[in-house]
Amino acid sequence: MDRNPFTPGFGLTPPVLAMQGTPVEDFTEALEGTRPAGHRSVLISGARGVGKTVLLSQFHDVAEEVGWEVIVLHTSSDSLAEELRGRAVHVLRDLDPQASSSRLTSASITAMGAGASVGREVSSRYDEEEVPLAVLLDRLASLASLRGGGLLVLLDEVQSADPEQVHVITQHMQDLGQRGHAAGFVAAGVRAGVDELLANPKTTFLRRAHQVEIGSVDVGTAAQVIMTTVADTDKHITPEAAVRAGDISQGYPYLIQVVGAEAWQRSGTEETIEVEDVEGAREYAIDAMVHNVHGPALRDITGRKNDYLMAMLEDDGPSAVADIARRMGIDLNNQNVYRARLIADEMIRPAGRGLVELAMPYLRDALLRRQEGGRSALAHGPARVARPVRRRPPRGSGGRTG
Ligand SMILES: Nc1ncnc2c1ncn2[C@@H]1O[C@H](COP(=O)(O)OP(=O)(O)OP(=O)(O)O)[C@@H](O)[C@H]1O
Ligand SMILES: [Mg+2]
Structure with missing residues (x-):
């Protein structure tokens, strides 16, 4: 029996995506230059659990596939600029043919000419603290473009970031763009927090970024996602059960995964997921939603x-x-x-x-x-079912799928 294919955990990319519009394809075109470069800067926003982190990692994957260098920043770091510097140096060490210069420090020839020993001091040109971040980024972006790519910087949970620090980073990215480099910046965050961030005069860059709002999908799409996810395994799901699962999920991405996973679990060793399995998953899904999504959000209310x-x-x-x-x-x-x-x-x-x-x-x-004893989250509209750009290869196979 196959493994449970659903991914009821935050940040986990599911095997089948419910997607409003074509944000990943649009972004890829921007990176490749068939869409205005302005679309390389994106702000992803939406309610908790609608798939912001998953979309961000889709952007990460396509960028790497089209040959871009990707740097991921974390809002938990003390200084975003220092983190960016550290990551930039790290990438440059790999990318830059002149990353290390070696200097002959000593040479001695052993008696009888049996051999020579040469002392070399290998020093990295990036070890010196003094190299300004702008210079590092410039070098990095130049090298990336030589290889036909560019430099992409990603920041998740942007609502928790210090606006001042976001300003420093986006300023650097903007400068890169203005100097003719291929550069992009993508941030993702919870709608409410993002609105607050955008009200800050320091975040003009983000305000001008291409806005991608994600929300729930229609229940029909949700049912189709569940059906397709199961179809790729050795289990089946009855159309009736898939429709019911879609209804219970209300099209909310996290719930699609929770309901799917629990119904799968409940079907045990049976080959088919029946409507009873889905019905039985309902309470569990509500509990998960209350604990993992509403609980944290209501703490602030x-x-x-x-x-x-x-x-x-x-x-x-x-x-x-x-x-x-x-x-x-x-x-x-x-x-x-x-x-x-x-x-x-x-x-x-x-x-x-x-x-x-x-x-x-x-x-x-x-x-x-x-x-x-957590904005108009549920934007209903036409939605489609899509495959992630790149699925992590199953352990041991080393191949790529999707
Ligand atoms: N496009 C999608 N289609 C179906 N399921 C999805 C999709 N995107 C994400 N999910 C599922 O939804 C859940 C939440 O995803 P993710 O962690 O990306 O949400 P988020 O918006 O980043 O949440 P948070 O606001 O808490 O950071 C996960 O279980 C994930 O597998
Ligand atoms: Mg997230």
Whole structure:
């Protein structure tokens, strides 16, 4: 029996992708120069668990495939610029034919001419601290272009980065571009945090970057992703079960993987995943969503924002803002303040005139549990099923698929 093919973990690239539009293909064209170079700078945003990190690693993979050098920065580092320098030096040591210069320090010829020993001091030209970062990047980008590529810098979780530091990095990337180098910068982050970051005057570069917003897909696409994922293994899934799984996932990428994985698990040694297996996975999927997505996000929702969400629980569907205001004992204008903040937090979304609704799958369940004891996330639209650009070869095979 094949291994469970679903990837219900953050940052894990699934074997089949639900994709809105063609962001990976567009980015590849930008790198290859058949699309304006401006598209080499991208800001990926979306709610938690919609696949930002996965898309970023798709960008990473295609860039390497078209011969670009890729540097990944981490917002957890003390200084992004220092990290960039370190990574740049590391790449240059491999790439630069003149990375090390050697100097003859001593030579001695043994008696009888039996042999000669030569002392050499190998010093890396990049070991000196003084080389300015701009010079390092310039050299790196030049060498990368000689090989037909360019320099791409990636930064995930950008909402947690210090705007000042993001500014330093993007300034360098912009300078590279202006000096005629092939350079790109891609950042990814949670919508709400990214909006805040973009409000900072230091982040003009990101504001001008090509914006890729990701969200949920329609449930039909979700069902198709699940069906295709299973079809590549020695198990089957009934169309009915796939459709039900799509429904339960609500098209939310993380849930597609959780429902798929759990239904697979529940089918045990049976060859076919039945609708009962999917039905049985529902509670598990809700738990996973509440714990791994809503729990962390709701930690930041306190005070009146929390009251607002709790006031919405009285309605089964969308809530009238007038009712919410009345339940909270505040006037409509005041209500509007919290409404706007919760929309920015991607917790709620407008649902027609004077109405709002909860914006994330199973947020109601999370709120109900909270009562007892994280932007328009769900952009529905035409979506398609795609293969990741490059799948990690199965252990031991060394080959490439996809
Ligand atoms: N395009 C996709 N189609 C189907 N499943 C996906 C897709 N992208 C990501 N996933 C799945 O969704 C889950 C979350 O993916 P990922 O970690 O990339 O999300 P994220 O947006 O970076 O989340 P966070 O905001 O927490 O960083 C993972 O289980 C992953 O396998
Ligand atoms: Mg992520």
